[in-house]
Ligand SMILES: Nc1ncnc2c1ncn2[C@@H]1O[C@H](COP(=O)(O)OP(=O)(O)O)[C@@H](O)[C@H]1O
């Protein structure tokens with residue numbers, strides 16, 4: 066089993082190099098300032114570092130020239146690279162032939178850009194493939210071809226190629242293979258995580274083949290790439306793989322070399338990689354194409370990564386909860402990462418990491434409304450007039466209260482608790498602690514990771530009960546207030562006023578040393594009501610500036626909008 070450590074939904078694998086280890090130490094400072102907790106985190110870091118070193122040696126042995134290639138990439142420099150940006154289009158932008166046409170027009174409407182295109186699967190293809198796989202397990206081989214979701218996927222793609230006037234042969238082999246795979250699953254009567262990744266990969270493999278063929282058919286030279294064939298090397302954690310450092314030089318070299326020998330717009334599958342030990346297709350977790358895009362951006366040192374969505378940028382709240390949510394014009398990588406970790410579906414939780422490391426600006430745009438300015442995510446921004454940026458809701462989390470069974474001052478209590486989580490591979494989101502007690506949240510839905518099922522929760526409880534009294538509370542929600550924690554008193558005062566008015570009792574609060582996030586834990590049943598009320602108070606009533614003397618009076622909510630640096 067691969068050793069790994071989870072904090073705040075972030076998996077820190079043993080392969081990691083410095084950036085992720087640094088992230089862990091940043092996370093440690095986000096926790097309440099308890100020495101024992103720091104010690105626990107430090108120990109975990111040390112263990113992880115040692116493992117990372119040995120893994121690094123193994124990877125380098127496998128990949129041989131990694132360092133040389135890295136230097137070669139650096140010396141090429143961004144000026145010499147024939148690409149200026151990544152343009153990533155998600156499933157919501159690619160739901161039909163008409164949308165494919167519009168996206169192609171959008172790509173060519175920026176003549177100054179030399180893009181690398183990253184695509185997700187069309188529409189709801191990934192969900193349909195997953196459902197088809199689940200049905201195949203129990204439907205019997207002779208019925209596998211008739212699975213409703215398979216027919217839906219087939220029809221969508223065949224109709225699309227037909228309507229675009231391109232040859233169906235670009236996807237017919239892929240579709241045949243897909244059907245064979247479902248028959249195989251039906252025969253085996255099981256769907257492993259590895260097979261599940263292979264199954265969903267057909268979505269991105271088809272959308273990119275169709276898009277590249279369409280660009281070529283309208284006279285725009287394009288070349289399709291499967292990410293797993295061009296150097297996207299990942300851990301072997303199927304359904305939630307991590308990109309390994311070796312990916313950056315490999316991908317840069319392949320795209321660059323191909324361009325030099327035969328220039329064409331690259332159209333790359335998002336979401337997919339190749340496990341470094343198994344060599345099997347892996348996926349980067351749901352919504353992982355954003356991460357593919359920022360990885361390519363960093364690999365080639367590009368000017369910008371654009372992620373095209375179906376909303377006008379990152380919004381002040383999930384629009385399905387608050388339809389009046391407004392776009393946030395500017396964000397820092399830290400704010401965007403926090404927003405994504407804490408459940409804002411608009412960005413993949415890990416996607417900011419390569420962008421932050423490579424300092425590549427990320428622009429979130431609306432493919433249905435390209436003129437809208439969107440959200441620009443950069444390393445820094447002027448925070449002097451920013452109070453609250455966005456409210457994020459993560460539902461169905463589990464709250465765990467742990468109280469040491471020993472006396473006050475017991476050495477190593479927190480270290481033991483955290484090593485239990487490490488051993489069980491359980492991800493911790495929010496933590497509040499005193500010397501002998503600890504409250505934390507776990508995310509059982511973990512849609513970008515394996516399921517934390519009841520059995521695992523029971524096992525965890527059993528382990529922790531060896532050293533502590535444990536109280537497990539399910540169906541809780543984390544409301545994250547992303548913004549300028551310099552104004553935390555103001556934010557908290559207002560938030561608590563709203564919650565008190567709505568007769569909601571906050572069960573846990575965590576601000577820690579994070580500069581951008583205050584988390585409040587409430588019951589699931591009250592969560593949406595709270596978010597709506599908070600959004601109304603912070604973003605719809607427009608009087609927040611009056612509470613911040615240095616902002617001056619009477620500026621209204623507009624004065625709270627961030628200013629680009
Ligand atoms: N804070 C938020 N800002 C913007 N969109 C959000 C936010 N929270 C949730 N969403 C949802 O995220 C969706 C966009 O993300 P996603 O579906 O992953 O796009 P794509 O599939 O095109 O990559 C939006 O349609 C919106 O409903």
Ligand SMILES: N[C@@H](CC(=O)OP(=O)(O)O)C(=O)O
Nearest residue numbers: 155156185191351352353354
């Ligand atoms: N198709 C994959 C990967 C992805 O990134 O999708 P989207 O960009 O549509 O969220 C998924 O549905 O998870």
